[in-house]
Amino acid sequence: xxxxxxxxxxxxxxxxxxxxxxxxxxxxxxxxxxxxxxxxxxxxxxxxxxxxxxxxxxxxxxxxxxxxxxxxxxxxxxxxxxxxxxxxxxxxxxxxxxxxxxxxxxxxxxxxxxxxxxxxxxxxx
Numbered sequence: 001x002x003x004x005x006x007x008x009x010x011x012x013x014x015x016x017x018x019x020x021x022x023x024x025x026x027x028x029x030x031x032x033x034x035x036x037x038x039x040x041x042x043x044x045x046x047x048x049x050x051x052x053x054x055x056x057x058x059x060x061x062x063x064x065x066x067x068x069x070x071x072x073x074x075x076x077x078x079x080x081x082x083x084x085x086x087x088x089x090x091x092x093x094x095x096x097x098x099x100x101x102x103x104x105x106x107x108x109x110x111x112x113x114x115x116x117x118x119x120x121x122x123x124x125x
Contacts, residue, residue, distance in 0.1 A: 006063040010034035031056040032114035054094035
């Protein structure tokens with residue numbers, strides 16, 4: 001197992017790696033809408049947070065020379081399922097037609113009162 005260092009992604013909020021690689025699989029820890037420059041969740045809407053989440057995942061994958069197109073599975077956590085459609089639109093736009101497997105659930109709360117968190121598994125060639 002190899003720990004992945006992603007210098008352009010937000011720093012982990014605890015004792016975990018942004019991602020780890022084992023074999024050809026990259027397991028990305030959940031990302032919230034933290035702006036890596038400020039260390040804070042700057043956006044108050046689910047659309048803005050989802051866009052930042054996807055940018056953060058993109059940065060983590062880029063540390064291994066991968067893109068969002070390498071994602072094979074995502075888990076999406078929403079603080080309110082009423083935000084599903086708005087999140088879904090931005091998520092789809094950011095993936096540019098790529099459709100990995102996905103699970104979406106509502107949770108009682110997310111770090112820093114975020115509205116959305118997404119984790120993924122990607123496959124390297």
